Amino acid sequence: MGFIECSRNRSGTPGFAVVWCPDFKLQAVVRRVQTKPEPVALVDDTKRQSVILSRNEAAIRQGVEVGMKTVQGLARCPGLRVESPSAPAEEAAARTLLETSFGWVPGIEETGEGWLTLDLSTQSPGEWVDSAQRLRGRLYEAGAEVVIGIGETPSLARIAALAARAEGKSFRHLDPGCRMEHLDQLSLGLAETAEELQERLRLWGVNSLGAFARLSREAIAARMGDEGVELWLRLTGRLQRPLRLAKLDELFEEHQDFDYEVREREPLLFVVNRFLDQLIVRVGATGRAAVAVHVLLTFSDGSCRAKRLPLPEPVLDHEILFHLISGYLDGLEMKAAIGGIRIRFEPSDPVASQRTLFGAGLKNRYQFEDTMKRLRKIVGSERVGTPRSLSTHRPGVFELQPLPDSLEECEERKGPPVTGATVRRFRGGLRVDVQMREGRPFRIESRPVSGLVVDLAGPWYCGGDWWHAGRDWNRVEWDVEIRARGVFRLVREKEQWNLEGRYE
């Protein structure tokens, strides 16, 4: 098949492409069937007598026709290879067609079996032809032979694809600038209208789509009704329709139902490994990466477990993804044997981020996320984070935030200098008995810390949250130096004395 460009693109024109995989059912079963030298036919075995549904070029040359009984076909062509339709193969072929086309533009409609309509408005018209050529090449490598038509509306793009097929080409562009000249060359049959309408037009001497499009709308409406008007609108580019866009995030999925009960993780990881190989290639072909992985496990007792495993940033690294899934499976408690596994990639555009030249941050975000996950498992999620003071004067109150991705250069410290020693808290406080003399702590008594107060500073009164019912707090603080023991923070709150911490 040749590859022709009919005309120069006009910049800024909205456009649509139709990717058509002719004889889709046959192509789903046999890769690159049209260019195969051996004759191949797809037959329908469901009826009492097997009939031929479609065939390739080699079979046509030997007289095999659609609708013919299979035995007749074999009589005409003894070397005919006979295949039956396969629903899983068709599903896989449709998925390949769609996924590969996502490498061109994001807006794609699955118009029919083997038909895709692509919205090219996101791409410059100057790149359409090259992109179409690349897509066709990629699909050919994947085993599908397609023709591509481009036009200013989905209908015209479809006509372009049909015309290309009829002419034995792989591509046709109905450029709006010379649309009529192109339509003049195309027969009425390409418009996919009823035979009756076509016959009537032929009788009136209208033999091409261009001749029909030149007629006035009123004259067509008066003589041919709605069907004629609809065709006229299609050919003149006035019939627009929105595309029902395919959802990318439901596409990248692999699943396997086991014929046997899987109780060990090893065979499961083997399957996961294989799925990852396939999904990485498929997602990568669309220029995207995985931002999360969904794992669905079904168990032999009828239960199932689904989990979304998010990634810190979009990635397509096999090792990282395998580590993510195997880590989840390792921590999974399997009460019953596994009956099936389903893995789906949530695709996203890869992050185009670059650190500043002198910036410093996490060297390996995936490893960090993994470490965090493991640490949370050991100590609990409420005990891991970067401490941040809250907007309160109450000591010991802070919140935990996630560690920042990057650390900016530390500016020269502003404000008053940092004074004093640090406090090491006795978590929950150390309850003590305090002897007072002249209104000041004189002796501290408790099991771990006891002694005479040789020096002190205070008292400092503080309180807050009185505006929240039941959450108000009031405390009196002293810094006390206990002989031979050090300096402590002594606090009186709700008539109770506590050693809150030790200065060190």
Add this chain to the structure above:
Amino acid sequence: MNGTGTDKVAALAAIREQLGSRITSGSELLQVQETREVRAATGLAGLNEQLGGGLPKGQFTEILSGDHGGGGLVMAALLARARRERQYVMLLDVGCCFSPESFPEADLEGLLWVGCSGAGEAVEALDVASRDENFSLFFVDLRGSSSSDWRGVRANQWQRILGQLRQRESVAILFANEAVTSASKHRIRVGLALQCDDLDRDREQLLARLRFEPARGSEVDSSRTVAMRQVG
């Protein structure tokens, strides 16, 4: 040893002779690694002096404070330096005794605090965290645990962590009241006679007053002991 064994030893010696310097044993490799040790300066002159220039990378260093105090100030100084150098620090805090309000907020930006309920949990967490190349400095505050708690940690776990620290050239500092593990290369005792009046002084002044000395069992201590024996 029988005749065959002697032959094998002789054959091995002959091979070694033939290969010359191209073959080294594991212990020789370790020695080489230790002689080219990289150190990270701490910003504390007294501590650098005791450690021979700074914290040895890929090693455990124990800072013993006990009732003498000073451990918190050492932690504050190291945290501030790590922040200036934009390094991430992980604090494994046994007993959750860390008090964030004692530290400037900016110094805490690169700190990941991990509250642990016991020494065993902290060492387990360190075992996981020391494999992470994002962290170059680990503080393990064991002062909130009893010695019986961390003595339950197996020696091979310490050695495994040590191997991971060496691999990533990261530093682990164990803050404790007494010696923790024989895997530590240095054991330094820190002391500070703190008084009530000191709570109003600049922290820089207090840091300058910190006293550092090698604790029993430290490599520095051992070398000094050896030197004294030789003099004797």
